Structure formats: C-alpha cells, structure tokens
Amino acid sequence: MRLGFSKLLTPFRIILTAYVIAMFVFSVLLFLPIASQPGVTVSYSEALFTSVSAVSVTGLTVVNVSETYSGWGVLFLALAIQLGGIGVMTIGTFVWMIFGRKIHLSQRMLIMVDHNQIAFSGLVKLMRGILAVAIGIEIIGALILGTYYLNYFDTALEAYYQGAFGALSAFTNAGFDVTGQSLIPFADDYFVQIVNILLIIAGAIGFPVLMEIREYLTSKDNNFRFSLFTKIAVSTYFIVLAVGFLGLWFLERNEYYDGLSWHQQLFFSLFNSTTARSGGLAVMDVSDLGLASLLLLSGLMIIGASPSSVGGGIRTTTLAVMFLTIRSFAMGRSDVKAFGREIHPEDRQKAFIVLSVFIVGLFTSIVLLAHFEDMQQVQLMPIIFEVSSAFGTCGLSMGITDELTQASQNTLMVLMFIGRVGLVAFLFSIRRREQKTYYKYPTERIIVG
Amino acid sequence: MRLGFSKLLTPFRIILTAYVIAMFVFSVLLFLPIASQPGVTVSYSEALFTSVSAVSVTGLTVVNVSETYSGWGVLFLALAIQLGGIGVMTIGTFVWMIFGRKIHLSQRMLIMVDHNQIAFSGLVKLMRGILAVAIGIEIIGALILGTYYLNYFDTALEAYYQGAFGALSAFTNAGFDVTGQSLIPFADDYFVQIVNILLIIAGAIGFPVLMEIREYLTSKDNNFRFSLFTKIAVSTYFIVLAVGFLGLWFLERNEYYDGLSWHQQLFFSLFNSTTARSGGLAVMDVSDLGLASLLLLSGLMIIGASPSSVGGGIRTTTLAVMFLTIRSFAMGRSDVKAFGREIHPEDRQKAFIVLSVFIVGLFTSIVLLAHFEDMQQVQLMPIIFEVSSAFGTCGLSMGITDELTQASQNTLMVLMFIGRVGLVAFLFSIRRREQKTYYKYPTERIIVG
Ligand SMILES: [K+]
Ligand SMILES: [K+]
Numbered sequence: 001m002r003l004g005f006s007k008l009l010t011p012f013r014i015i016l017t018a019y020v021i022a023m024f025v026f027s028v029l030l031f032l033p034i035a036s037q038p039g040v041t042v043s044y045s046e047a048l049f050t051s052v053s054a055v056s057v058t059g060l061t062v063v064n065v066s067e068t069y070s071g072w073g074v075l076f077l078a079l080a081i082q083l084g085g086i087g088v089m090t091i092g093t094f095v096w097m098i099f100g101r102k103i104h105l106s107q108r109m110l111i112m113v114d115h116n117q118i119a120f121s122g123l124v125k126l127m128r129g130i131l132a133v134a135i136g137i138e139i140i141g142a143l144i145l146g147t148y149y150l151n152y153f154d155t156a157l158e159a160y161y162q163g164a165f166g167a168l169s170a171f172t173n174a175g176f177d178v179t180g181q182s183l184i185p186f187a188d189d190y191f192v193q194i195v196n197i198l199l200i201i202a203g204a205i206g207f208p209v210l211m212e213i214r215e216y217l218t219s220k221d222n223n224f225r226f227s228l229f230t231k232i233a234v235s236t237y238f239i240v241l242a243v244g245f246l247g248l249w250f251l252e253r254n255e256y257y258d259g260l261s262w263h264q265q266l267f268f269s270l271f272n273s274t275t276a277r278s279g280g281l282a283v284m285d286v287s288d289l290g291l292a293s294l295l296l297l298s299g300l301m302i303i304g305a306s307p308s309s310v311g312g313g314i315r316t317t318t319l320a321v322m323f324l325t326i327r328s329f330a331m332g333r334s335d336v337k338a339f340g341r342e343i344h345p346e347d348r349q350k351a352f353i354v355l356s357v358f359i360v361g362l363f364t365s366i367v368l369l370a371h372f373e374d375m376q377q378v379q380l381m382p383i384i385f386e387v388s389s390a391f392g393t394c395g396l397s398m399g400i401t402d403e404l405t406q407a408s409q410n411t412l413m414v415l416m417f418i419g420r421v422g423l424v425a426f427l428f429s430i431r432r433r434e435q436k437t438y439y440k441y442p443t444e445r446i447i448v449g
Numbered sequence: 450m451r452l453g454f455s456k457l458l459t460p461f462r463i464i465l466t467a468y469v470i471a472m473f474v475f476s477v478l479l480f481l482p483i484a485s486q487p488g489v490t491v492s493y494s495e496a497l498f499t500s501v502s503a504v505s506v507t508g509l510t511v512v513n514v515s516e517t518y519s520g521w522g523v524l525f526l527a528l529a530i531q532l533g534g535i536g537v538m539t540i541g542t543f544v545w546m547i548f549g550r551k552i553h554l555s556q557r558m559l560i561m562v563d564h565n566q567i568a569f570s571g572l573v574k575l576m577r578g579i580l581a582v583a584i585g586i587e588i589i590g591a592l593i594l595g596t597y598y599l600n601y602f603d604t605a606l607e608a609y610y611q612g613a614f615g616a617l618s619a620f621t622n623a624g625f626d627v628t629g630q631s632l633i634p635f636a637d638d639y640f641v642q643i644v645n646i647l648l649i650i651a652g653a654i655g656f657p658v659l660m661e662i663r664e665y666l667t668s669k670d671n672n673f674r675f676s677l678f679t680k681i682a683v684s685t686y687f688i689v690l691a692v693g694f695l696g697l698w699f700l701e702r703n704e705y706y707d708g709l710s711w712h713q714q715l716f717f718s719l720f721n722s723t724t725a726r727s728g729g730l731a732v733m734d735v736s737d738l739g740l741a742s743l744l745l746l747s748g749l750m751i752i753g754a755s756p757s758s759v760g761g762g763i764r765t766t767t768l769a770v771m772f773l774t775i776r777s778f779a780m781g782r783s784d785v786k787a788f789g790r791e792i793h794p795e796d797r798q799k800a801f802i803v804l805s806v807f808i809v810g811l812f813t814s815i816v817l818l819a820h821f822e823d824m825q826q827v828q829l830m831p832i833i834f835e836v837s838s839a840f841g842t843c844g845l846s847m848g849i850t851d852e853l854t855q856a857s858q859n860t861l862m863v864l865m866f867i868g869r870v871g872l873v874a875f876l877f878s879i880r881r882r883e884q885k886t887y888y889k890y891p892t893e894r895i896i897v898g
Contacts, residue, residue, distance in 0.1 A: 228893040292820035322805040341893040352801040356771040371741035380829045
C-alpha cells in the first residue's frame with residue numbers, strides 16, 4: 001500500500017509547515033546585515049529567536065529591537081508580526097482571492113482550522129472581513145497614536161513611525177517595541193495606555209466576536225442573536241480581566257502601590273491585567289512586583305485570550321468550560337449549560353485535553369529550564385514567568401530571557417511555536433486519520449479522584 | 450417548605466463532619482498537658498495542626514514530635530494516624546459490626562463513598578477485609594522493623610516501639626516519625642528502606658487492589674479477572690514511580706549524586722520517588738536537591754497515590770484518564786479505551802473536574818502563601834513544595850512549615866483536610882440534591898483551545 005503525499009498533507013500539517021517556513025524565512029531576513037544597525041552583529045540564533053517570537057506574536061526578545069535592528073530590520077519584524085497576527089493562512093487565502101481564483105474546499109478547510117472555526121458558511125466573507133477589520137483598526141490606532149505622539153517626538157516621521165509600530169504591536173498582541181523600553185515612558189500617560197488597552201482587547205477578544213459585533217451593528221435583522229461562543233468568550237474575557245485587576249490591586253496595595261495616587265494604582269492594575277492576557281507590552285518593570293503578583297500574572301498569561309484571536313494560552317472558552325463543568329457537577333447535573341444552551345460533550349472533552357496538554361507541557365518546560373539554568377542560579381519565579389509568557393504567547397518578561405542558556409531559549413522557541421499553532425491544531429497535526437471503530441469494547445467503571 | 454435534617458445530612462456531609470470531629474477531638478487530646486514532654490508547652494494552634502496533619506495522614510509538622518510529645522502524646526498521634534489512615538467511616542462500621550448490628554444501607558453508602566467505591570456487593574466483607582489486611586500488614590511490618598532495630602537501639606522496648614510506630618507511619622503513608630529526624634539515620638541502611646518502600650506502596654496502591662490480589666491468590670476460580678480499576682491503578686502507579694526514579698537520577702547524577710556510589714544513587718532515587726507519592730518519610734534533607742528535582746518531587750506529590758488508598762493527590766486513575774484521553778484524541782478516536790475496556794464518559798468527566806479543581810486550589814493556595822510570606826522573604830520553591838505536599842497529603846517538607854505565618858499554616862490545614870476527604874467527595878458534599886431536568890436546552894458548539 002502506498003501512502004499518498006496528499007494523505008500526509010492534512011490541513012493541520014500544512015498550517016504547521018506554513019508557520020515553520022515563515023519563521024525560517026524571517027529568521028534569514030532578520031539575520032541579513034542590512035537588517036541590523038551599523039556596527040551591530042546579530043547571531044543566527046538571535047535572529048531565529050526574534051523571528052519565532054514575531055511570527056508567533058509573542059514578544060519575548062533576546063535583543064533590544066531599537067538598538068539592534070535597522071529600518072529594514074524593523075520592517076521585516078513588522079511584516080513577521082502582521083503575518084503571524086492575522087494568520088499565515090488568512091493572508092495566503094487573501095492573496096488567492098485577489099488573484100480571483102475560486103477557493104477550493106480544501107483551502108477553506110485550512111482557514112477554518114487555522115482559526116479553529118466550526119461554522120462553515122460564509123467563510124470567504126469572513127476572511128475578507130477579518131482583513132478589513134484588522135487593517136482598519138490598525139490604521140485608526142496608528143493615526144490616533146501617531147498624532148498624539150507629536151507631543152513626544154521631535155519629527156512627525158518619528159511620531160507616526162512610533163504610532164504605526166505601536167498600533168500594530170498592540171492590536172496583534174505582539175508586544176514588541178521600538179521605543180527601547182516598551183511603554184514604560186508612558187507610565188503616567190493614561191491616554192496612551194487607554195488606546196493600547198483598547199487595541200490589545202480588540203485583538204484578543206477573538207475575530208468572530210468582532211465580526212458578530214459588526215454584523216449586529218449593521219444588520220437590519222431585529223432577531224440578531226449573538227452566538228454562544230461570543231457570549232462565553234466575551235464574558236469570560238472580562239471576568240478574568242476584572243479578577244486580575246482586583247487581585248493585583250489587593251496584592252500590591254500596601255507594597256508596590258504604597259504611596260502612589262489612586263489613578264496610578266488603577267492604571268497599573270488595569271494595564272497589567274490586560275497586557276498579561278496576551279498583549280505583552282509593559283508600563284512598568286514587572287519584576288518589581290511581589291511574588292504573589294508575579295504568580296497571578298503568570299496565571300493570567302496561562303489563561304490567555306479568546307480562541308480565533310491573536311492571543312494564546314489555554315483560551316477563555318477552555319477556562320469557562322472548566323468552571324461550568326465544576327458548577328454543573330456541584331449542582332448535581334449531568335449536562336453543562338450556559339446562556340440557555342448546552343455545551344457539546346465533545347467541546348468539554350476538548351477543553352479537558354487542552355488543559356491536560358497545557359499543564360503537562362508547562363510543567364515539563366519549567367523543570368527543563370530549572371535544570372538548564374541550575375548552574376546559573378536563576379531563581380524559580382523568573383523561570384515560571386518566562387515559560388508561562390512563552391507558552392501563552394504573551395511576551396511579558398522579568399528580563400532574564402537574553403541571559404538564559406541556549407537550551408532554555410530553544411525550549412522557549414518550541415513553546416512559542418506550539419502556543420501560536422494552538423494545542424488543538426497541534427494535536428490534530430500529529431493525529432492519525434480518523435479511525436472507524438468496527439467493534440465496541442465493553443464499558444467498565446473505575447474509581448476516579 | 451421545611452428542609453428536613455436528614456436531607457441536609459447526605460452521606461458525603463456525614464463523612465466531612467466525621468473528619469472535622471476527629472480532627473477537633475485529637476487536637477484537644479494533643480493539647481492536654483499529659484500529651485507533651487515535661488517542660489514543653491504546646492500551643493493550641495500547634496496541637497490543631499498536628500491533629501489535622503495526623504488525621505489526614507499527611508505528616509507535615511510544626512513541632513518535632515519526639516522532642517515535644519510524651520508517651521501519651523505519641524499514643525494519641527498513633528491513634529489519629531490509624532483512624533485517618535483506615536478511614537473514619539471504616540472504623541466506625543467495624544465497631545458497628547463488632548456490636549453485631551445489621552448494617553443499614555445508608556451506612557454502607559457511607560463507606561462506599563468514603564472509599565469512593567462504586568461496586569456495591571460484598572461491602573461488609575470488603576470492610577472486614579480492609580481491617581484484616583491493614584492491621585495484618587502493620588503487625589508484620591512492626592515485627593520485622595522492630596526485630597531489625599534491635600541492632601540500632603539499646604533496649605528491646607525502644608526497638609519495637611520505633612518499629613511499631615515506623616510500620617504504622619509507613620503503611621498509613623502518614624510520614625510522621627519518633628526518631629526526631631525521619632529515616633535520615635537509615636540513609637545507608639537499604640534493608641530499612643526496602644521494608645519502608647514496601648509498606649508505603651502497600652498503603653498507597655489502593656485497598657481494592659490488595660483485596661483483589663488476595664482474592665486472586667486464594668481463589669479457586671481459574672477465570673479470575675482483575676478489574677479495570679486495578680489494572681489502571683497499578684500500572685499507572687508503577688509507571689509514575691519509574692518516571693520519578695529515572696527523572697531524579699537524571700537531574701541529580703552530576704549534582705547531588707556526584708561522588709556517591711551507584712547503590713546510594715539508586716536508593717536515593719527509588720526512595721524519594723516512592724515517598725513523594727504520599728509516603729512523606731525522608732532519607733535525606735530534600736532541600737539539598739536542585740530546583741528541577743524539587744519541582745519533579747512536587748509533581749509526584751500532586752499526582753499522588755491510588756484512589757481508595759491512604760494516599761492523596763489527584764490520584765493515579767485521574768492521571769491515567771488524562772493521558773488515555775489525549776492519546777485517544779491524537780489517534781482520531783472518540784472513545785477512550787484501556788485494557789480492552791472503554792472508560793465511562795462520566796469517569797472522564799470526573800477526571801476533568803478533579804484536575805480542574807486541584808489546579809485552581811493549588812494555584813490559589815500558592816498565591817496566598819506567597820502573599821502571606823511576602824514580608825518574611827520565603828522563597829517560591831519551598832512554598833510550592835509545602836503546598837503540593839499538603840494538598841497531596843504527602844508530608845515531605847523543605848523544613849519551612851514551622852516558620853510560616855499563622856495564615857499560611859491555616860491554609861495548609863485546609864488543604865490537608867480537603868486533600869484527605871478527596872475532591873470528588875468534597876464536591877459531592879456541597880452538591881445539591883440531584884436535579885431532574887425536565888427540559889433540555891439546545892446544544893451549541895463553541896470554539897475551544
Ligand atoms: K504577545
Ligand atoms: K503522607
């Protein structure tokens with residue numbers, strides 16, 4: 001029996017391959033001499049790390065972008081971020097569309113699985129919508145930030161350059177910066193922070209949510225109903241945001257926040273709670289926070305954003321299904337409900353799998369880094385923080401990434417890659433062809449927990 | 450509508466109450482002046498912590514038992530351990546049986562849920578068997594250790610006292626010691642270690658397994674078949690033991706083990722991998738190990754032992770269902786199989802719940818302790834270690850428990866309590882009466898992970 005090439009190339013494997021190719025191509029571009037500042041030499045492993053971090057829109061860095069990369073370098077970086085953010089496959093299909101070709105079913109499937117989308121209809125429309133919404137938001141953000149930055153920067157060129165890169169980085173949740181120190185210079189500028197928060201949320205809340213909101217606003221249909229996905233994703237997103245906000249304020253009110261004004265406390269808590277969910281931009285050196293806050297931020301990074309968004313983590317819906325299942329069990333129910341709908345058992349199963357795989361991967365990586373760094377006497381907290389940040393493709397950092405051994409940096413690269421591809425897609429890509437079961441084994445109960 | 454008293458007293462709530470009462474009674478006994486050595490004063494919070502740790506067979510301590518407690522104190526402690534180990538309800542039923550009363554169905558239910566047992570038949574026989582096997586193993590262990598200890602101790606009384614307490618502590622996985630420094634004096638005595646390892650495994654492998662093995666050995670039926678539970682629990686138990694053994698050896702071979710003989714390396718790895726699964730006895734100061742090893746040990750403590758055993762943790766079967774579900778998904782199957790049997794969907798659901806609740810509880814507790822200890826500058830690793838040890842009712846310690854603030858110690862007490870009661874039973878106890886659903890909501894798919 002011959003195994004055909006097309007059988008090996010399942011949609012999920014094509015996506016995986018596309019990401020690998022994109023990461024490789026950009027690593028070469030970022031390694032080119034024209035990409036770096038005069039007099040600065042970038043090693044290939046640094047270029048690869050930057051490329052993986054950019055395509056996976058994580059934002060962890062081993063070099064200072066503004067000091068290392070030239071105009072060309074920043075352009076390559078911006079392209080990598082844009083490509084990663086909107087999705088290699090979305091852009092591929094868009095190009096396909098521009099060339100006027102008819103989209104084949106297999107191509108549709110690609111986008112569907114890349115955005116983890118189940119509904120089949122209107123897929124092409126969805127893709128066109130994604131690009132319109134994404135680029136529209138980025139342009140508006142760039143104009144607002146750029147114009148406002150005229151107060152900060154000497155030339156209009158520099159102001160709009162900073163504004164454009166900042167809007168791209170915030171909306172794609174990439175978390176890269178060309179200021180040299182993230183948003184720390186704007187620690188007291190609440191306008192900049194609010195714009196960034198809104199951009200981060202727009203990118204992290206999930207494209208289907210944005211599309212539904214647009215449809216709701218433009219639709220003449222009075223019976224428009226938001227999908228269960230949108231209801232669960234949005235409510236979970238904001239509940240976690242509120243928990244992070246209150247938690248940070250509670251933990252730091254007598255510590256780091258001691259002596260700060262109420263509005264500074266409010267914005268530090270709000271911005272950190274938002275950025276930890278996948279944004280990766282910083283308005284302060286997070287390593288100044290207490291141990292409990294750093295753990296809380298790690299937890300937020302692990303939870304992450306909505307599926308089908310630029311964010312990562314176990315995703316809001318997984319967390320929601322976890323809690324809904326626990327609640328349903330504690331209430332003596334066998335089905336799991338939310339917003340007058342029942343959660344499909346297969347989705348509960350998927351949530352269990354995502355949670356399990358994430359925890360096993362997270363734990364293994366932390367142990368590996370602790371082992372690799374044992375000689376270097378790196379503390380446990382920064383290790384947990386950077387691993388959570390990489391796996392959740394968040395990009396917040398306690399500043400140790402560039403000091404890590406090569407083995408640790410390689411581990412972080414693998415985590416960013418899997419984190420971006422998504423656990424479900426990753427498992428699907430190693431998955432065998434669906435097996436028809438011709439006989440059923442008898443079921444036997446066991447004792448659990 | 451009146452809510453009857455009997456309706457509030459569900460079996461699970463009775464068990465919870467029984468544990469609370471036992472912990473309270475023993476805290477008072479251990480607080481009595483006759484319980485402590487002359488000249489030593491025990492505070493009530495110390496007595497309470499010791500009692501909770503003993504009844505939950507955890508083994509974390511805030512006092513040095515041999516220096517603090519008198520003969521009476523050690524006797525109370527031994528009783529608390531025995532009671533906790535075999536189960537408050539098992540002993541209760543045994544007394545009931547001795548008094549010749551007929552066991553009512555509700556009483557049977559109690560034992561069933563206490564040991565998380567599903568099969569209904571032969572329950573009284575099982576209980577009698579549990580006690581026979583448990584006390585039989587303890588007596589044999591006490592005789593072997595006591596006789597062997599004649600080499601170590603001056604008087605036969607002291608040798609058999611140490612042997613008896615040691616056998617009780619090992620088999621019930623309590624992890625308490627009256628040597629003053631756990632099994633560290635026997636770090637080079639492999640005979641003592643082997644006996645302790647066998648006792649710990651016998652207690653942790655699960656009573657149903659022991660009963661089935663006994664039935665297998667004594668049964669004349671050639672068609673005897675081990676249950677799916679026994680097969681999964683035993684194989685998972687030993688796979689995790691092997692992973693822990695190999696992992697510790699790999700991580701420490703050039704570190705702590707550097708310069709040690711191969712048999713010392715072997716026994717340190719074997720004993721630590723075994724004791725971390727719930728035993729809690731120590732042959733070395735674990736805080737001398739590297740960061741990676743300490744995390745690995747924490748992971749082993751979190752996994753824990755089999756259900757229906759003296760051990761804690763998420764339990765072997767939960768871990769097994771996790772991995773079987775992932776494997777089944779990666780292989781493109783919708784059902785989950787093991788040993789030619791299908792795992793019941795409800796058991797998969799339970800595993801998901803146990804995992805979710807455990808992780809949420811673990812994370813919250815670590816954040817709380819990090820917050821409570823912030824002033825004291827306690828490191829993160831010992832916090833994670835002690836929390837894992839308490840929630841997994843293991844009892845291994847990096848030695849910080851007695852230095853913790855009262856708030857942290859209270860948190861550990863709550864964790865030991867919930868850890869012993871078990872997450873499923875704990876959730877059942879807060880569970881409302883099973884709700885009949887008279888209408889079914891429509892099912893709607895969402896995007897997960
Ligand atoms: K990011
Ligand atoms: K224990």
